[in-house]
Amino acid sequence: MYIVEMQKVTKIFGELVANDHVDFQLRKGEIHALLGENGAGKTTLMRILYGLYQQTTGDIFIDGEKVTINSPKDAIKKGVGMVTQHFALVPPMTVAENVVLGYTDSFVLDQAAIEKKVGEAADQFSLDINPKSIVRHLSVGQRQRVEILKALYRNAKVLILDEPTAVLVPQEVDSLFETLNRLRKDDLSVIFISHKLDEVTKITDRVTVLRDGKSIGTVDTVNVTQKQLAAMMVGRDTFGVTRQTEINPDNKKILEVEDLCALDDKGLPALKNLKLSIRSGEILGIAGVGGNGQKELAEILSGVKSPTSGVLKINDKNLVGKDPSDFSKMGMGRIPEDRHEGVVGDLTVYENLALEHLDEYSKNGFLDKQAIRKNAEELIKNFQIKAKPSDRIRTLSGGNMQKVLLARVLSRQPEVVIAPQPTRGLDVGATEYVRQQLLEQRSRGAAVMLISEDLDEILSISDRIAVIYEGEIVGTINAQDATPEKLGLMMSGALREEA
Amino acid sequence: MEVFIINLIAATFRVSTPILLAAIGETYSERAGILNLGIEGIMFFGAFIGFIVADKSGSLWIGLLVAILSGVLAGLLMGLLSVSLGVNQHVSGLGITLLLTGLSLFGFRLVYGGRSTPPAIPSFETIRPLGDVPVLGQISDQYLLTYITFLVIIPLAWFILYRTNFGLNIRAVGENPEAVDAAGVSVYVVRYSALAIGGGLMAAGGAFLSLAQLGAFTHGIIAGRGWVAIAIVIFGNWSPVKVMGGALIFGGTFALQLRLQAMGLQLPIPYETFLALPYIVTIIALVLAGRNASYPAALLKPYKREG
Numbered sequence: 119m120y121i122v123e124m125q126k127v128t129k130i131f132g133e134l135v136a137n138d139h140v141d142f143q144l145r146k147g148e149i150h151a152l153l154g155e156n157g158a159g160k161t162t163l164m165r166i167l168y169g170l171y172q173q174t175t176g177d178i179f180i181d182g183e184k185v186t187i188n189s190p191k192d193a194i195k196k197g198v199g200m201v202t203q204h205f206a207l208v209p210p211m212t213v214a215e216n217v218v219l220g221y222t223d224s225f226v227l228d229q230a231a232i233e234k235k236v237g238e239a240a241d242q243f244s245l246d247i248n249p250k251s252i253v254r255h256l257s258v259g260q261r262q263r264v265e266i267l268k269a270l271y272r273n274a275k276v277l278i279l280d281e282p283t284a285v286l287v288p289q290e291v292d293s294l295f296e297t298l299n300r301l302r303k304d305d306l307s308v309i310f311i312s313h314k315l316d317e318v319t320k321i322t323d324r325v326t327v328l329r330d331g332k333s334i335g336t337v338d339t340v341n342v343t344q345k346q347l348a349a350m351m352v353g354r355d356t357f358g359v360t361r362q363t364e365i366n367p368d369n370k371k372i373l374e375v376e377d378l379c380a381l382d383d384k385g386l387p388a389l390k391n392l393k394l395s396i397r398s399g400e401i402l403g404i405a406g407v408g409g410n411g412q413k414e415l416a417e418i419l420s421g422v423k424s425p426t427s428g429v430l431k432i433n434d435k436n437l438v439g440k441d442p443s444d445f446s447k448m449g450m451g452r453i454p455e456d457r458h459e460g461v462v463g464d465l466t467v468y469e470n471l472a473l474e475h476l477d478e479y480s481k482n483g484f485l486d487k488q489a490i491r492k493n494a495e496e497l498i499k500n501f502q503i504k505a506k507p508s509d510r511i512r513t514l515s516g517g518n519m520q521k522v523l524l525a526r527v528l529s530r531q532p533e534v535v536i537a538p539q540p541t542r543g544l545d546v547g548a549t550e551y552v553r554q555q556l557l558e559q560r561s562r563g564a565a566v567m568l569i570s571e572d573l574d575e576i577l578s579i580s581d582r583i584a585v586i587y588e589g590e591i592v593g594t595i596n597a598q599d600a601t602p603e604k605l606g607l608m609m610s611g612a613l614r615e616e617a
Numbered sequence: 618m619e620v621f622i623i624n625l626i627a628a629t630f631r632v633s634t635p636i637l638l639a640a641i642g643e644t645y646s647e648r649a650g651i652l653n654l655g656i657e658g659i660m661f662f663g664a665f666i667g668f669i670v671a672d673k674s675g676s677l678w679i680g681l682l683v684a685i686l687s688g689v690l691a692g693l694l695m696g697l698l699s700v701s702l703g704v705n706q707h708v709s710g711l712g713i714t715l716l717l718t719g720l721s722l723f724g725f726r727l728v729y730g731g732r733s734t735p736p737a738i739p740s741f742e743t744i745r746p747l748g749d750v751p752v753l754g755q756i757s758d759q760y761l762l763t764y765i766t767f768l769v770i771i772p773l774a775w776f777i778l779y780r781t782n783f784g785l786n787i788r789a790v791g792e793n794p795e796a797v798d799a800a801g802v803s804v805y806v807v808r809y810s811a812l813a814i815g816g817g818l819m820a821a822g823g824a825f826l827s828l829a830q831l832g833a834f835t836h837g838i839i840a841g842r843g844w845v846a847i848a849i850v851i852f853g854n855w856s857p858v859k860v861m862g863g864a865l866i867f868g869g870t871f872a873l874q875l876r877l878q879a880m881g882l883q884l885p886i887p888y889e890t891f892l893a894l895p896y897i898v899t900i901i902a903l904v905l906a907g908r909n910a911s912y913p914a915a916l917l918k919p920y921k922r923e924g
Contacts, residue, residue, distance in 0.1 A: 170799075170922060191801030205800035208789045209914070217781075219789050220800030227782050268800070 121146045121307050122167065122198075122276055124371050125329045127176030129162055136162040138331040139176070144276065149298060149308040151318040151339070152326035153351055155545045160311045161203070163328070164278045165344025167309075168200040169193040179278075190255050192506050194221075198598050205261050207253050214249040217268050239271050244300060257292035258389070258407075266297065270306075277301070278309045283317055288606030289405055295321050303321045311542070312342035312423040313351070314574075315344040327351055328368075352546055369397040370566040372421075372449075373534045378428035380414050380589075390416040390590040396534070401556065403580030403597070405567040405605050412569045413455070417540040420452035421445035425563035432534060446474065451532025451564075463512030467505050468494030472527050497525040502551075517548030524555055538569040553579050625872055627756045631830065633868025634763045635660070635822040640846035640860050641774050641855070642818030646692075648855055649811035650791040650915040651699055654710025656819050657843030659719030660692045663820025664827040665721035668834040669728060672738050677828050681762075684824035685817045691717060692816020696809040704917035714843075725834060740832030760829045762821075767861070770818070774857040787811050791913035794920035804920045819843070834874060843895070848899050850907045855913060866902060870895040 129137040137159045138384045144150050165171045165461045167178065169187040170448070172284060178185055180196045189194050193200070198579040207216050214229070218435035222232075236249040245263050253261060263283060266551040269277050284289045298308055298321060312318050318325055321338055327334040327350040373396045382388035388411045392403040396402045406412060417423035418430070430437045430446050442447075454460025461470050472479045472490045479490045494507040503521045505514050511522065521539070541549040557579060559566050570576050577600060578585055584594040593608050593615035609612040639660055646653040653659075663684040671680025691713060698709035729736055747757035762766075776786040786807045790797045794804045822842070825832045845867055853860030874891040 168799075189801065189803075190799050193802045200799070202799065204795070206793065206796035208792045210792060210911075211785075215785055215789075216796070220797060220802035222782055225781055225783065227780050229780075244724050301664065374891055444900075608747060 120144055120179070121181060122309075123179040123182075123201055124163070124167065125179070127163065127173045128165060129159075129171060130174045135331050135356040137166070137173070137176075140328065140333045141341060142326055142333065143336070144307050144309060145324075146307055147302055147305045149302055149321055151322040151325040151329065152309055152311045152346060153313065153315075153318055153325050155313060155351060156543065157545060158328040161280055161326050162331075164200065164309060166279060167193065172617075182539075186554070194272050194274075197273060197275035198278070199272060199274030199276065201265040201269065201280065201282060203260065203280045203284065205265055207261055207264060207282070209252075209254040211253060211257075212249065212372055213247055213251050213253060213264050214398055214475070215255055216264060217271050219268075236267070236271065236485060240267055240459065243267065243270050243297075245297065247396070257290075258285045259287075259293065262286070262290075262294065263297075270301075274306070275311065276307045277359055278311070280311045281313070282310070283312070283314065285408075287613075288602055288612045289610060291317070302352075303562050315347050315351075318347065319344055329353055339425075348603045350459045350468060358433075359597040369399050369563075372398050372433060373567070374429070374431045375419075376429040376436075378415075378425050378430065379413075379424045380416065380423065380428075381419055382414055387589060392428070392589065392591055393587075394591055394594070396567060396583055398533075398563045399560055401560050401566040401568055401579055402583045403474060403576035403583040404567060404586055405573060405576045405583055406571070406586035406609055408571050410586050412538065412586060413587075415586070416452065416455060416536055416569055419445075419534075419536050420450065422550070446530075446532075448532035450536070451527040451530060451534065452536040453520075453523055453540055454540070455569075457516060457543075459466050461511045461519060464510060465496070466502070466508050466510055467514070467522060468507040470495055470511050470522055472525060475530075497529055501525040515548075517544050517551070520544060520552060521549060523551065527560060530570075532562075532563055535564050535566045536569070537567065537569065538566070541570075541572070541575060549575075573605055576605075585609055608615070620808045621876065623755050625869070625876060627758060627866060628872035628875070629869040630756075630759055630767070631868075632871045633864045634717055634760070634766050635825040635830070636824060636842050636846050636849065636867055637798075637861060638766055638770065638820045638822030638825050639843055640849045640864055641857060642688075642769060642815035642822070643846055643850045643858060644774065644815075644853070644855055645778075645811045645818070646695075646815035647850060647916060648791045648913060649787045649808045650794065650913055650918065650920075651695065651812055652706045652710060652847075652917055653692070653713075653807060653812065653815060653819075654707060654847070655691060655695050655713030655717065655816075656846060657716030657839060657841070659687035659688050659816055659819040660823035660826075660839045660843045661714075662691060662717040663688050663726060663823030664821070664838050665823075665834055667824030668738065668827040669724070669864065671828055677738075677741055680828055681821065681824050684820045684828075686817070688820020690815045690816070691820065692812040692814070693809060694738070694815065694824055696805075696812045699919060700805055700812070701910075704923055706917050717923075722836065735833045735835050737833045738828075741829040743918065753911060758816055760825075762825050762829055771857050771861050777782050778857065783807075783810075787914075791915050791918075796914055798920070810919050817845075821851075824844075824880040840877055845896070850902045850904050851910050852899075854906070854910060859917075867899055870898045 120143040126139045126144040127137055142214050154160045162506055163549060166173045169189045169192050185196055214233045217236045218232045233249045240247050245267050247260060247263050247267060276388060282294060283578050310322055311599055322339050324336055324338055326336040329351060351432050375392060376395050380389040380390040404412060414423060418425050421440060435448060437445060473496045491507055501521050501524060504518050509517060540552050556566055580597050582596055583600050584596055584603060585590045587609060595615055639656055643653060653658055666687045667680040667684035670683040671677045695709060696711055698704045699706045706905055741760050743758050743760050745758040747754040778788060785799060786802055790804055790807045798804050823839060826838050849863035849867060852863040874894040877891050878888050
């Protein structure tokens with residue numbers, strides 16, 4: 119008998135079929151991966167199990183008994199706990215308060231008593247957390263532990279983890295996996311939502327693959343290779359992108375940054391004497407856990423933020439103090455980090471494609487619609503954007519929106535390309551496209567900066583990798599010398615290395 | 618001079634009471650993530666309902682009770698609009714203020730017609746627990762409602778918000794409603810409850826003016842005290858004890874300006890300058906405190922589970 123069984127579960131949002139007659143069975147005491155691309159319906163299926171959505175049709179059985187789950191409260195009662203991707207924690211409160219939130223019968227809240235109880239629970243499950251800590255002061259890995267403790271404290275027998283490693287550095291991932299292995303021995307059943315093949319093969323007992331809302335099948339992890347899983351997930355063999363040529367060390371340095379200092383929005387130091395350079399025809403990957411100064415660096419390089427001190431040069435020409443349009447004229451091309459911020463949703467594709475250079479498309483102060491449209495048609499063709507020029511941008515998928523932004527920036531052949539998180543939230547197809555475009559910029563001779571939190575992405579296309587930690591570059595290494603473990607140590611500040 | 622100061626202190630508590638009641642009501646609401654701009658209207662409504670019920674029933678206490686109930690209903694209406702329907706909180710709050718102000722004026726006109734002098738009722742008597750003790754005796758000469766506000770409602774608000782699970786839910790829902798929902802607690806129930814308590818307190822503040830301080834109902838009876846209460850909540854950083862401090866500062870300046878006017882000083886400035894004093898002090902206090910204000914993170918954000 120299965121501890122959880124979902125039969126022919128279908129969920130329809132408007133016209134979108136997010137889950138299409140999905141069958142899913144979870145055994146007691148197993149770690150079961152739910153594998154699939156973005157938008158395959160993994161999270162939707164689990165949000166149904168946790169009562170955050172209601173299925174359109176289909177049945178759910180827990181311990182062989184048919185159940186109706188209308189809210190998380192019902193799910194918790196049935197022994198189901200979920201750690202969502204965005205943690206459901208209240209930052210200004212203590213760990214103990216967060217854990218007992220909504221789960222105690224007494225009217226009076228006795229701080230000492232709950233701290234004691236939560237502390238005992240943490241010991242019982244060997245989760246290293248201080249119940250008195252304020253959640254705001256905890257690291258992401260620690261917050262995740264609080265979430266797991268929250269579920270276990272509510273006597274969860276089934277624990278759903280939604281992409282639990284997405285926000286962790288490799289060392290934290292190891293510690294998470296240790297915890298999960300321990301809990302599995304105590305007969306806890308874990309559902310592990312992921313799109314990362316190496317993790318799935320490393321930690322899970324069985325894998326269920328979803329594609330386009332449908333279940334492709336369930337397999338025992340020991341019997342499959344990563345390649346087979348990838349084929350199930352994508353529906354075809356993946357090619358990936360590979361670099362062809364070594365970079366010529368004689369290529370000249372195009373972008374140079376020295377002793378760059380800057381403050382963040384709160385006025386605290388975000389960048390501290392940051393130094394880096396990129397040659398023509400080179401991709402420099404900036405690796406690091408989010409919030410270590412990447413955002414500020416990208417903003418400074420596009421001219422929307424001013425550094426407090428330091429040198430910033432393209433082809434030996436100083437950029438500090440110039441405005442964003444000067445940056446653009448001098449050869450800086452930046453793909454906006456937040457796609458939705460980089461476009462105007464209610465304007466059309468052709469308007470958005472001309473947006474940054476309206477002066478070139480106007481005659482006597484009036485817009486030259488014909489030239490704008492012609493430009494759009496060309497770019498739509500060259501960049502394979504699946505849209506008509508007159509479509510409103512906000513109706514486009516994330517991948518196509520990103521193509522519009524790439525087209526707008528890359529068609530001008532900038533000498534420097536800044537790409538902060540360019541594939542975040544994109545599916546495999548669109549991700550490959552974006553990486554391919556960046557590689558083409560490299561072969562054209564541009565200096566490319568790829569800022570990413572995805573180590574696989576950094577490792578797959580960078581020539582050199584610089585690791586940013588607390589606003590400093592703590593080391594720059596050649597891609598062939600880099601391993602995820604080494605980068606992980608550097609990203610957590612434990613290791614410094616100069617190339 | 619001594620008499621002046623003793624009277625000033627006594628008046629400070631009296632004048633602070635209605636604002637403090639309203640500000641604590643607003644604290645409950647905002648801690649739950651709802652900016653209740655209906656506050657001015659709910660106070661006005663409370664003053665009106667309290668007055669008319671007391672007048673017709675002959676009992677000040679029944680008047681006060683019905684006023685509080687009307688405030689609870691007004692709070693629930695705010696909940697219907699901003700919590701269930703997800704209407705923008707500025708719009709729904711100001712709408713409620715307009716609605717209740719109009720309704721009160723209309724009702725007042727219906728019942729009492731257009732008179733040149735407002736009708737009056739015998740108001741609450743003050744009590745004087747410290748009797749003839751010098752200085753303290755005079756300061757202790759206050760309305761029972763003032764005692765209840767400072768000695769019961771404020772400590773209780775602190776206890777509820779920080780020492781009960783209900784309060785934990787209120788604070789959590791104002792910071793991250795997703796967390797509360799995921800923990801299996803209804804965000805709606807918590808927000809409605811906080812708004813109901815808040816509305817009741819705001820109406821009690823209004824009724825204090827018509828039933829205790831004035832013994833009458835006039836068009837200008839609230840005179841922006843609701844808006845001041847909102848400023849005081851920000852000044853008090855959403856903490857009941859600090860909110861009390863803010864209300865006392867405002868009450869103190871208000872009492873002071875009344876006395877300065879009454880002294881009939883021959884000053885080359887118009888008396889309206891004194892009238893404006895409490896509001897100016899409020900603005901200055903807000904500017905100073907507002908820089909470090911840590912708003913409840915989910916304030917103004919309607920919560921709706923996706924899907």
